[in-house]
Amino acid sequence: MILTEIPRYEFYxxxxxxxxxxxxxxxxxxxxxxxxxxxxEFTSVEVTREYYPDDQPVSDDGKAREVKKLKRTTAQTRxxxxxxxxxxxxxxxxxxxxxxDKDGKKTAHEITxxxxxxxxxxxxxxGIVSAVCLEVQKDELSDxxxxxxx
Numbered sequence: 740m741i742l743t744e745i746p747r748y749e750f751y752x753x754x755x756x757x758x759x760x761x762x763x764x765x766x767x768x769x770x771x772x773x774x775x776x777x778x779x780e781f782t783s784v785e786v787t788r789e790y791y792p793d794d795q796p797v798s799d800d801g802k803a804r805e806v807k808k809l810k811r812t813t814a815q816t817r818x819x820x821x822x823x824x825x826x827x828x829x830x831x832x833x834x835x836x837x838x839x840d841k842d843g844k845k846t847a848h849e850i851t852x853x854x855x856x857x858x859x860x861x862x863x864x865x866g867i868v869s870a871v872c873l874e875v876q877k878d879e880l881s882d883x884x885x886x887x888x889x
Contacts, residue, residue: 743880747771747829752870768871769829780822781876786814818872821857827875828853836861 750768751758757766773781789811798804834850836859850856856868 745772745880750871750874752867752874754866754870764833766834766867767832768867768874769831770871770874771827771829773827773875777826778876780826781819783817783819784814785817786812788812818876820868820872823872823875824853824857824868826853828856828871831856834867
């Protein structure tokens with residue numbers, strides 16, 4: 740069996756009008772492919788079960804009764820975005836955040852790496868974080884990567 744390894748590559752998130760911008764102006768995120776070991780830190784799954792109040796085979800007064808079935812089961816997968824951004828994101832290009840102080844004065848700063856992205860509080864950052872987390876978790880080559888590899 741032969742697998743393909745691409746340790747680092749640029750990813751252009753498909754958010755807003757990012758992909759319609761000229762390539763030099765697009766938001767670009769360097770993805771550092773995770774090792775097999777790191778993948779265990781990416782997600783956690785939380786499963787909850789909800790039963791009817793009379794789900795026990797014996798009532799409070801000790802009499803046998805027919806047990807009602809499970810009312811509901813839910814499962815939720817959670818990304819460990821902090822871990823992903825800090826360990827699997829390298830350089831970031833073309834992402835600026837403006838902050839306004841009490842006097843209305845705006846200051847801008849660049850988000851240049853995964854750690855800065857993890858600590859960013861800007862509105863609209865959730866879409867970028869979600870796109871990056873999904874890309875890092877993806878375990879297949881995109882069509883454009885296949886073309887590059889030939």
